[in-house]
Structures are given as C-alpha cells and as structure tokens.
Amino acid sequence: MxxxxxxxxxxxxxxxxxxxxxxxxxxxxxxxxxxxxxxxxxxxxxxxxxxxxxxxxxxxxxxxxxxxxxxxxxxxxxxxxxxxxxxxxxxxxxxxxxxxxxxxxxxxxxxxxxxxxPPKKPKEDAQLGEQCGWREMRRRQGMVTDGLLRVGRRR
Incomplete structure (x- = not known):
C-alpha cells in the first residue's frame, strides 16, 4: 500500500x-x-x-x-x-x-x-534529580520518536 x-x-x-x-x-x-x-x-x-x-x-x-x-x-x-x-x-x-x-x-x-x-528543560537552578529525570525522559521520548531501539548505545 x-x-x-x-x-x-x-x-x-x-x-x-x-x-x-x-x-x-x-x-x-x-x-x-x-x-x-x-x-x-x-x-x-x-x-x-x-x-x-x-x-x-x-x-x-x-x-x-x-x-x-x-x-x-x-x-x-x-x-x-x-x-x-x-x-x-x-x-x-x-x-x-x-x-x-x-x-x-x-x-x-x-x-x-x-x-x-518531550518535557521542557528544567531551569538552571532546579535540583539535580529533576535535571537527571528530564534527561532520562527526553532520551526515552527520542528513542520512541526515532523508532529505534538503542540498546547498549550512549546518547
């Protein structure tokens, strides 16, 4: 099709x-x-x-x-x-x-x-845990958007 x-x-x-x-x-x-x-x-x-x-x-x-x-x-x-x-x-x-x-x-x-x-980037004065959480959520959204499984690869 x-x-x-x-x-x-x-x-x-x-x-x-x-x-x-x-x-x-x-x-x-x-x-x-x-x-x-x-x-x-x-x-x-x-x-x-x-x-x-x-x-x-x-x-x-x-x-x-x-x-x-x-x-x-x-x-x-x-x-x-x-x-x-x-x-x-x-x-x-x-x-x-x-x-x-x-x-x-x-x-x-x-x-x-x-x-x-993907979530918006936290402000510069945000807690470290919030920034790490944002990075992880953004990475997962990118993997989904790209349609790829990036097993074993660092981004």
Missing part, C-alpha cells in the same frame, strides 16, 4: 489505530551557487551549515509511512509541518495520537489530547 499524502497517512492510522511519530530530519547539502536567489535560506540555524529539511511520519514500529517535500534548512520545523497540512489532518482526525520531537512543541500545545512532546 502506498501512502502518498498526509491525508492518506492519517486515514490509514485512524483506520488501523496507529500512533504516529512525527519528526523533522536535516540533511547536509552543498552550498547553492553564487547569485542564486534564496541562497541564504539553506543555512540552518541549528547546524550552522547548508541543509535541507524533511518532515517524516513513522508508525510505532519505526516504518516510514510518509516523507514530506524537501524545504530549505532555515525553515522551522513548525512552519514546514503547517505548510504540509499536518495540523489540519490532526483537526480532521481528532481521535489520532502522535508523538513528536522538540521542534513541534507548538503542535503539542495546540492539540494537547492528541500530541505528546
């Missing part, structure tokens, strides 16, 4: 009761040629390199269900997700559940019953 659009993915997930994992990935690319319009749009703020971003939706087993269109690295994950219609699909499929990474926190705030995000 081919899932060509986010609408197909969400319809499939609703029918099969699948929890989706939504994540953005950055891929380093060569610097665009000189005098090309929009050349600076490819410089990622996080990686400080020329990148392209893609939104990827996986199922609970880590299988890729859909990979969105490539967009310049400077574009925020949240903006890319909205232009690809993922927020609209969550509105249409109110029973859907999704897990996301930190870049989509606005989506978790907008759909608190449907979307779960």
């Amino acid at each position: 081919r899932l060509r659009t986010p609408a197909d993915v969400f319809a499939y997930a609703a029918a099969e009761n699948v929890t989706l994992r939504i994540d953005g990935t950055e891929t380093q690319v060569r610097r665009p040629k000189v005098h090309r319009p929009g050349r600076c749009a490819f410089v990622s703020g996080r990686k400080k390199q020329n990148t392209m971003k893609t939104t990827t939706i996986r199922d609970s087993l880590g299988r890729t269900l859909w990979s969105g269109a490539d967009r310049p690295g400077r574009m925020h994950d949240q903006t890319g997700m909205r232009t690809e219609g993922i927020a609209e699909q969550l509105r249409l499929h109110s029973q859907m559940k999704a897990e996301i990474d930190e870049g989509y926190r606005g989506l978790a705030n907008e759909f608190p019953d449907q979307v779960s995000a």
Whole structure:
C-alpha cells in the first residue's frame, strides 16, 4: 500500500489505530551557487551549515509511512509541518495520537489530547534529580520518536 499524502497517512492510522511519530530530519547539502536567489535560506540555524529539511511520519514500529517535500534548512520545523497540512489532518482526525520531537512543541500545545512532546528543560537552578529525570525522559521520548531501539548505545 502506498501512502502518498498526509491525508492518506492519517486515514490509514485512524483506520488501523496507529500512533504516529512525527519528526523533522536535516540533511547536509552543498552550498547553492553564487547569485542564486534564496541562497541564504539553506543555512540552518541549528547546524550552522547548508541543509535541507524533511518532515517524516513513522508508525510505532519505526516504518516510514510518509516523507514530506524537501524545504530549505532555515525553515522551522513548525512552519514546514503547517505548510504540509499536518495540523489540519490532526483537526480532521481528532481521535489520532502522535508523538513528536522538540521542534513541534507548538503542535503539542495546540492539540494537547492528541500530541505528546518531550518535557521542557528544567531551569538552571532546579535540583539535580529533576535535571537527571528530564534527561532520562527526553532520551526515552527520542528513542520512541526515532523508532529505534538503542540498546547498549550512549546518547
């Protein structure tokens, strides 16, 4: 079965009761040629390199269900997700559940019953146990979002 659009993915997930994992990935690319319009749009703020971003939706087993269109690295994950219609699909499929990474926190705030995000970082003056707990919860959320079992690997 081919899932060509986010609408197909969400319809499939609703029918099969699948929890989706939504994540953005950055891929380093060569610097665009000189005098090309929009050349600076490819410089990622996080990686400080020329990148392209893609939104990827996986199922609970880590299988890729859909990979969105490539967009310049400077574009925020949240903006890319909205232009690809993922927020609209969550509105249409109110029973859907999704897990996301930190870049989509606005989506978790907008759909608190449907979307779960990793916990926010504790303040600098927080107790050591709270900071360690945050790191562990974030690590587990990352393993779930990536769809990978990282047995024996340190992060």
